[in-house]
Amino acid sequence: MSKHTVTVTVNGQEVTREVDARTLLVHFVREDLDLTGTHIGCDTTNCGACTVHLNGTAVKSCTVFAVQADGGTVETIEGLAAGGELHPLQEGFWEKHGLQCGYCTPGMIMTAKELLANNPSPSEDEIRWGISGNLCRCTGYNKIVEAIQYAAEKLRAQESTEEVVA
C-alpha cells in the first residue's frame, strides 16, 4: 500500500499527515485528526452522516480519499462555532429541537450550510430536497426543516446588518 503525504487546511489549521492511498477522508478526519464529530452511518453514500465541506462543497467523506483533499481545505462540524459562538444553524437546531440522538446532526448541519450558501432564502420544498441526501431516523425531519428556516432568517438578518455597517 503506497503512502502519501497530504497537507490539508482543516477548520483553518494546516495539517500534514502521512496516509495510505486508500485512507478515506472520513477516517483521516476522525482517526488521524481526532475530529470525531463527523460520523459514519453507511458505506454507500446514502446516509450523509459523514458530510463535511471539501474546498467549500459539501461531500460525503466516506466516499472521498484523503489524498483527494491534498492541498485543499476541509471544514467539519468542529469548525463551525467561531470564537465559541454558535453558528446560526447550530442555534437553530437547538432552538427548534432539530435533533434527538445527534448522530446525523453534524452531517445534516454541514449539508444545510451549503444549501444556505447557495440559496439564502430556500422554500420548504427546497430545504427538503436540499437535505434529501441526509438520513435522520429520529426527528421525522419537520423540526430540522424549521431549524434550517430559523438559521436562514438569522443569516439573512446578519447579512443585511453587515451591509448596513459596510
Place this chain on the structure above:
Amino acid sequence: MTHNPDSRQEMHPVPEGASATVETTDDVRVTTPDTICGMGHRMKRKEDPRFIQGKGRYVDDIKLPGMLYMDIVRSPYAHAKILSIDASEALATPGVLAVITGKDLQEAGDLHWMPTLMSDTQMVLPIDKVVYYAQEVCAVVATERYIAADAIEKVFVDYEPLDPVVDPFEAMKDEIIVRDDKEEKTNHIWHWEAGDEAATDQVFAEAATVVEESMHIPRIHVASIETCGMVANYDPVMGKMQLYMTTQAPHAIRTVFALVSGLPEQKIQVISPDIGGGFGGKVPVYPGYVVCAVASLVTGKPVKWIEDRSENLQADSFARDYHIKAQMAADADGRITGLRVKTLADNGAADAAANPSKFPAGLYSICTGSYDMKAAHVAVDGVYTNKPPGGVAYRCSFRVTEAVHMIERMADIMAHERGEDPADFRLRNFIGPDQFPYESPTGWEYDSGNYEAALQKAMDMLDYRALRQEQAEKRARGELMGIGISSFTEVVGAGPSRDFDILGIKMFDSAEIRIHPTGKAIARFGTKSQGQGHETTYAQIIAEELGIPAADIEVEEGDTDTAPYGLGTYASRSTPTAGAAGAMAARKIKAKARKIAAYLLEVGEDDLEWETDRWQVKGSPDQHKTIQEISFAAYTNHPQGMEAGLEATDYYDPPNLTFPFGSYICVVDIDKGTGEVHVRRFVAVDDCGHIINPMVVEGQIEGGLTQGLAPALYEEIVYDEYGQNLTGTLADYLVPTAVESPKWELGKTITPSPHHPLGAKGVGESPTVGAPPAIANAVVDALWHLGVRHIDIPITPEKVWRVLRNAGVND
C-alpha cells in the same frame, strides 16, 4: 402458554400523588415558573450543546491506547455445514494477531453458545453449521481497522450448502430442520394463547356479520443511523472488563455477561455512551459483542468492533414478521362482538425476540385495541426459519404494532363491509370514557382513556366530513383519494414486576438523586437515552418535585459502575418507570427536607406546607426555607440525630402498565398511472397523559410518525428463496428522507394515568404503532369501490399499480 387474566387482579399499590380523578383536557399542566422549568415547559435540551458542536461521544469515537480492531467473517449461505476453516493466510498477514473461531470459544468455556432474551440459545460462532445468511463465522483481530477488513477476505471457509427453509409455513412442515442442535427435531418453537376460545366461538356463532382477512407484517429493520459496536477493554492486571457498548439496557447486559462469562459482576463495567438511535435494535446481545469481549480477554488489549451498514442490515436488529389471519364478528347494530386471531411468528434461526419472559408473543394480546367487545381469542405459533434471529422491537412495545395494525385494518374492513363510515363505526364501538379502568377480553386492565375525544379532535382538525364530500366528488370523476383512520391503544411501561421480567430480572426501574450543599443536584437513572432527551426531561421531573431549577440538575445514565440498576430504555418505559422513580426519590428528599425545615424554623412538621421550591409555615408564607437553604443545612446545620446529607434512591415497580392512545387520520391521493401513494395530509392526535416537555413529546411523535410511514410505504427486508438478504444497503432498504416525510399535523388531548405518580404515560412509540394502519386504511379506502379489501405493507407503487391493473383502471 396461556395468558391468565386472573393473575393481574392483585394490583401493586398506587403511589400517593397520582391523579385521583381522570379528566381529559387540552392544556399542558405547568406549575413552576420559567426559572425552575419543571413539567410542561418547552425547555431546550440540556444535551444538545455537545451534539450540535460535534462533541457527542459515541462508541466509535472511543480510542484507547493500544486498541485493536475486530472484523467478522460472515456466511454466504443461509444454511450450510462448515467442513473446515483455514485461517493460516489471514494469520500470516502482518498486523493480524488472532482469528477467533467457534472451537476457540468452546475451548474457552463453552462460549460458542449464548442465551437469548427469550431463554432460547443462539450461536455466538458456529462449529458445525450456519443457519442464516451473514451469520458470524469467525473473527479477525488486527492492529488496524483496514488490516482486519483485508484479513477477513483471507479466511477460507469450506461449506457444504444445505437446502434452507425461508418460508415459515414451509418450516412448520419440519421437512428441513433449522436447529438440529435441539433434542426435538422440529421448527415449531412455542404455541401461545390468550383470551377465551369458547366464549369467542359463541359470539361468532351468533354474529350478524363476520369479516376475515389475512395479512403479513413483514420483516423490517430499525436502521438507526449508528450501527452496533463495542470497545472491550480487559485489564488483565486488575481483572476488570470495561465494555463500551451500543446498548439500551446496560445493567441487564452486565448481569448476562457475568452469568455467561463467569467473570465476577463487580469486575464488569458496561458503559453505554451516547447512542446514535436504538429503537429496540440495541436491546439484544448480538454475537459480535460477545466475540469482541472475548477478543479483549484473549489479547489483554482494548478491542474495537463496529458493524458496517451492510452487516447491520443483514445480521441483526430485525423486527416484526407476523403472518396473521384475523376474523371479526359484529351484531346487526354494527357493534363488534368478537375477535379471533391466528398468527405465525417467523422468529428466524433463534427465538431471540426482545420480549418479557412470560410473553413469547410480546403484548400481542392487546389486539382488541380501543374497542369494547364481548370476547376474543388469539393464538400464536413461533417457528424457526433460516433467517437471522428477529423479533426486536422497531420502536414498539413488544408486538403491539402488529396487534394494532391487525385490529385497525379489521375495524376498517368491517365498516366498509357494512357500508358505513369508518369514523362512525369507531365512535360506536369505542370503550367509553366511563368504562375505565377497563378489563379487556384478553386480560389487560387499561388505566385511562378517552378515545372519542381524540378521534373527534382529529376529525375537527382536518374537517373530516368535508374531506368525505371531496372524496365522493373525486370518485365520481374517476380520481383516487382515500381517508384512513387509526384509533390505537398502546400498552407501555413494563413492569409491573409480577408479570414482567427479562431473563428473570424484574422490570422495575430506578433513580438516585443526590443534592449538593449548594442546592444543585446530580441524578442517575437505570435507563439509557438514545435520543429521547432524558438529560432534560428527568431534570424537569425533579425540578417539578423539588423546585430545584432543571438547569441545576445533572442527569447521568448508562454507566453500570455509577447508575442504579435498571432494565433500560425500550418499549416506551422510561417515563412510566424511571421517570416515576425520579419523582418518588424526589418525594423522599422532600420529606427529609421538611424535617430539616421544621428544625430550622422551630416549628412542627405539620405546621409546614410545600410551595413550589420551599417549605413554608401555613398561613405565614414569609416564614419559609427554600430547597437551597435546606440543602445547605443538610450538610452544615442538620438536626442532631438525623443523618447528614440529602439524597434518595427509588426502585419503582409500577402498579400497572400505562395505556397511551391516539387517533390518526391520513389523506392520500393515488396516481392511477404509477400506483404511487401521496400522503397529502396526516393529522395525529396523541394522548400520553401529563406532558413533561411538549417540545420533546412533539419530537418523539414526529419521529415516530416517520418511522410509521416507513414500513407502511417503503421499508421491507426481502429474502430470496435461498435466504439471501436482498436489502443489505441503504440503497435497497428505503429509509424515508425529508422529501417522503409529510408535514405532520399534531394535536393532543391529555388524559392522565391514574396510577403514575406524575399522571404521565409513555409516548415514544405511539406514532410508530398508530401510523401504519392509518396509511394502509387510507389506501384501501381509495380503492374499496374497485373491490380491494386489503394490501399488505409496504404499499409500494408496484403493488398498487398491479391492483389497479387487475381492476381495469390502468393498462
